[in-house]
Amino acid sequence: MNNTPFTYIEGGGVTSPQGFSASGVYAGLKKKDPDLAVLYSQVQSAVAGVFTINRVKAAPLLVTIPRVAAGAAQALVVNSGNANACTGEDGIGDAYEMGRLTADLLDLPEDRVLVASTGVIGVRLPVDRIAAALPSAVAGLNREGGVKAARAIMTTDTVSKQAAVSFALGTHRITVGGMAKGSGMIHPNMATMLGFVTTDIALRPQHLQEALRYANERSFNMISVDGDTSTNDMLLVLANGLAGNDPVEPGTPEFALFREALTAVCIKLAKMVARDGEGATCLLEVRVKGAPTEEDAQKAARAISASSLVKAAIFGRDANWGRVICAAGYSGAEFNPNSFDVHLGDLPVALAGRGLEFDEQRATAILKEDPVVVTVDLHSGDAVAVAWGCDLSYDYVKINAAYRT
């Protein structure tokens, strides 16, 4: 990390920035483990967010989206174990109630509390259990609570996901921390992806939104296939300004530095989500270069990393690069089909549009690495993109064959 202007904070997360506290408790929505998280800032924060583009949006999104649009928030309540999606008017009422209960306990205006849910679709949210558990969640808010909160938002995740970085901004130290959950890695965001980021930098909500869009396009969007989003996906960021800097403005080096730090946290979280794909045995990193535009590079990288045939081949440690280029070919990316190269790690397996004879043993050894890195040079321009996924294993099927029951 020598060439980055910021420092990764070992074990850091949403409570690393100044003024944030969090907690995670058990409300009885999952079979065990914490399933209710609260995140709180001691002062009102600027807020920004990106949300699922699925036509069917879960109830908590209907509550949270307008609050984020208003630009100010101070707390967040999240449950796992139940998505509160496809639950009709009752479900919307439940989402409002979950936020109102949290606001009352924290003595906040109702519209300063954001609400999120993840879990099974189409089952009414048991708000009574959340009501019963919320007082202990609020009482338990603390500066080391990020770890517990990150555990409370997990569903089929096997590890909790946190990341944090800090950097100097003049005489001020800025910290950015985050947590995420996600699973269902064939099309990553067909299962719910939640990401929550905190920072103590001062900036205006619309500028925070601008930075978040930039970060999201290069992180969470690169572990997903465009348009394949679940009913509940959201990525939120709260900036409480307690670092004491003058508000940063777009177009300045300070803003660019913050944007890169935010992107670094989001990429780290996104890679953890991809690596923890259901049943995954390795992280798959797909680098596309030589594309005519960044959009073409992103299309190709995403299609390759999301291809079930590519992912199954990686699981089998089979150097089936034909599937890689087939996915690039149907991705919609523009390129010359007679001039692509494919590398597995540093081993060339196709050059100038055609297969090479290569050392199968070396290829197999490379495919046993974690991450497995696949690089495609389209030789059709200068644009690059990186996408992440995981392999497709027997356990993916096992987990998803009986998720609900």
Added chain:
Amino acid sequence: MNNTPFTYIEGGGVTSPQGFSASGVYAGLKKKDPDLAVLYSQVQSAVAGVFTINRVKAAPLLVTIPRVAAGAAQALVVNSGNANACTGEDGIGDAYEMGRLTADLLDLPEDRVLVASTGVIGVRLPVDRIAAALPSAVAGLNREGGVKAARAIMTTDTVSKQAAVSFALGTHRITVGGMAKGSGMIHPNMATMLGFVTTDIALRPQHLQEALRYANERSFNMISVDGDTSTNDMLLVLANGLAGNDPVEPGTPEFALFREALTAVCIKLAKMVARDGEGATCLLEVRVKGAPTEEDAQKAARAISASSLVKAAIFGRDANWGRVICAAGYSGAEFNPNSFDVHLGDLPVALAGRGLEFDEQRATAILKEDPVVVTVDLHSGDAVAVAWGCDLSYDYVKINAAYRT
């Protein structure tokens, strides 16, 4: 089949129509089983075709597409075991050579022979083996050869796929027959899908093309996700006119009847391809109704039938209808998210946009049927569509983890 104006021919295939003969032999491209098929019409035929939209097109397509565009053909040669894709200029030469050898043996002009390949990508086609096996393939052409030809085009298919229907057209009897291969059922046509249809009806090539487009949109296109096509996909139809009818013209009842017969053969083949998805234990039939347009209905039906999470739930006999509506939601189809119904078989599991309490045992019993029928009513119009897929099993992963090696 009482309400159809045509008769299904038990065991019928590409050699059911008058004047077609076929054969299948072993050329040594696969480890065993026939891998080289020849199809021949005793007179020149009108020809039509649809081809992959993948940017990377295999060599045989570059040979066959212009010949189909010219509208006339008399023979087809197909190998399995090697896709002749990503093989550069040499591969194109090999595809021409394969056609030329066949034309010489059949004493036909070179451009009246169509060429197709399926199998592994990026490995040079061993044309010498094809040259050695072709004389016996041509010598073996016979009126019962459809069965052997259908076996020779298989890759990971577990059963060969044939269908045929006949119907009366005035005093003439018209027959339509076909064979297909396909596998890789998460995105069905990421692995190669080949379909070859023959008929003895008389009509002009451009009208044959019009009928084929109609049939393809309602059959093979409904077992696939738009844009996800392999390097080798093709669907061809030859019409040799030996039934002796006056050429049928679009806009007439005769043309409509033929178009429906062609569609019926294509649907039967497409369903066999879907049912034989790698590792599949059942056929999944997704019926979408109440869509604003047929395109919306098709988008939703295809997205549901292609969803890995839906398919894994079907394998697990888990009535996870939330994944069904989630897939409809990201499909791009227009609908009101507060007014959809979902049925598993005849069991309602969601009505008016929200989940119902339902009999889990009954749902599980329905999910053990073959086919499993899922119906979604979007209550947003009158358009309907049907798509087919299969479940996602452990064996899918097993087969695709080590296909190449």
